[in-house]
Amino acid sequence: MDEEKKLPEQPEQPEKPAAEAAPAPKPKPKKKKPKKDPRAKLYKPDHLLIMSSSPHLSTVDSVSRIMWTVVIAMLPALLMGVYYFGWAAIKMAVTCILAAVITEAAINRLKGERFTIKDGSAVITGLLLAMTLPPSFELSGAVIGSVFAIAVGKHIFGGLGYNIFNPALLGRAFLQASFPVAITTWTNPRTVDAVSTATPLGAFKFEQIGTALTDLLYGNTGGCLGETSAIVILAGGLFLIIKKYADWRIPVSYLGTVFVFGGITWLIDPVAYPTPMFHLFSGGLMLGAFFMATDMVTSPITSKGSWIFGIGAGILLVIIRLWGGLPEGVMYSILLMNAVTPLINRYTRPKYFGEPRA
């Protein structure tokens, strides 16, 4: 921030004695007789005042406050994961978070910048990644994913605020490409041994087996750590929305589009396609809609843009789920919309106050 110093309102040296061309009579007592004006000392505050540019007030919200709140909002979902998958869930979460934080610190060190761990964003990335992995996934693989997420997903682009893609999702995409089998091997909840089972989406897609809605709601299904229980994710998401740390438009438009578009396909052919409710509550959709699509850095800054982002992701998701080669489309639908976010921002500039409506 060197530029800063050139700005017009930066601090000047206080109290330069009357060296100016203009005669400065009263307020500036001559050096030799400082006692002459009895009030002279009153003119000098006994300590220096600070100069700053307006506004001189700011909200309590700060980047780290936002980030840590997101972490807190994700805790219930993590606890559900622990309830269903036990130690495996804890190990997975701790591994990913540690790997992400250490990578962040190492890169800070390398780049010679101040440490950015405190802002909480690396913790979020690690935690989010953990939530998208199957609990039986190799911990070494999880470490690779975390390192990739932070190093490539975030720092190659220039660090916090400059990345185009959600780092956790990029890490997950990398793992999906590298370990396509391991990442789709799911454990049944509440069982100790890793008997592989199908996720509800996989079951439907590849075996035409439906799963009861109540199981989906409470998370009593196979799947990733955080993608199982829709209700707790919803609760965490609502908390963020109420705190205004997540833009409500994104989950509303994302989920709404999935519901409507999924509903249309179901009405057309109820046998081949799942019900809209099944779409909503299965897979990582809730987690994606509330915690990934709403990532501030990688979603649009305008409200119109947020609608477009959510609707676009919803359409992509249904297409991928129904006609793509994969059972799950949350990750790619969000990553694809991340890629077009700069464009969305450009074309959704709000009309200025008083600008004629065309």
Next chain:
Amino acid sequence: MRLPTFNKGVHPNDFKHFTCSLPVKSLPMPDHVLIPLQQHIGAPCTVNVEKGQEVKTGQVVGAGEAYVSSPVHSSVTGVVKDVGTFRHPLGSKVQMVYIQRKSEEDEWELMEPITDWQAAKVEDLNTRIKAAGIVGLGGAAFPTHVKLAPPKEKPIDAFILNGCECEPYLTADHRAMVEQADRILEGMAIIMKILGVTDGYIGIENNKPDAIQVMHEAVSRGGYDFKVVSLQVKYPQGAEKMLIQSVLNRQVPTGGLPMDVGVVVNNIGTAMAVTDAVKEGKPLVERIVTVTGDGVKEPQNVLARIGTPFIDIINLCGGLTDEAAQVFMGGPMMGMSQLDMKVPVIKATSGIVCTSDKGEAAEDAMPCIRCGTCVSACPMFLLPTRIARLSEVGQTEAADELGIMNCIECGSCAFVCPSRIPLVQWIRLGKLRVGEMKRKAAQDAA
């Protein structure tokens, strides 16, 4: 029912509890005053007193001959000690007349009162307003007589009196409304006569229920048919364009002025000064100033003579506390930071806010996390993060294309930014550069 308001905007803490229930107190006469020759938007005044000359309170010391200008008057009875450059609370150094008070006597030089202003000619009334040196007292300091004489092709059909005082901390207008309602309403009536309009509105934010009630009563007591409109509390409700939208649901076009939608807006203090000038022939030599914040020992609303050094006023309010870290002229959202406590109160000084808040160091700014909060806050519907960034990297043209010149520098964007980016500072710089660019382009074309 939801109270009317404008779109977007922010909700800072209002900090008005320091002074909102304290009656305005007259200060003892200052020992000396510094009268700046430029206290308004427009041409500076020309000095018409000499060193050593005796002046009375209310005597013109700087004449504003140009149309867009406004004369300045001595605010004490005394002797001109000097005419020179001193630091102005708005930053630079400007010519000021330094007057030493002579005696305890406060001898006024008044103009002829126009007691029966209903019968007076409109031109005479407006001439009086200019002669009294009245400018917008809300902070903009635009000469009032110019505002009251819009060009013929802009017919005016409504007048709004701005009682929002949306800046945190300030309570000068609030107290004026509670204590001087009749004077304010009469000034409003005079202004409306000059404008030739019959639709008068008084916009007051809903956090001043006492003021709303007093104004209501005063309106019916005086037999006026002004409408008192209570508005949602939101910053920057008192910005002219926002206020017009809130009260009349009209949008001033981009780059336009209130008169483009047939409206004139004036501030409470201005209306009061108009009454004094017309009915008593008193020029503008004093105003209500809110001295407040946790940085001053006894926060107060004071009636201060223009030209009184800040430090005198602060000392009369118990002095700065040991923790005081910043002093602003005006509210914290748009006010100017002050270093030199010798700067004088000017016509636009609505408050002297002293806080112990050290503010944010520039190095603490984080990168923009593209949260869009600034976008949802900007009442002018700009993209603060984009235009600030574009000015920061020197892409002046691109910033201009994104409407940087529409920014009213209200500070809402920087207020909400979680990364504490000095958005307004960058935008101001960008605006300066766009201005330069346009001037150069105009020169090249000529």
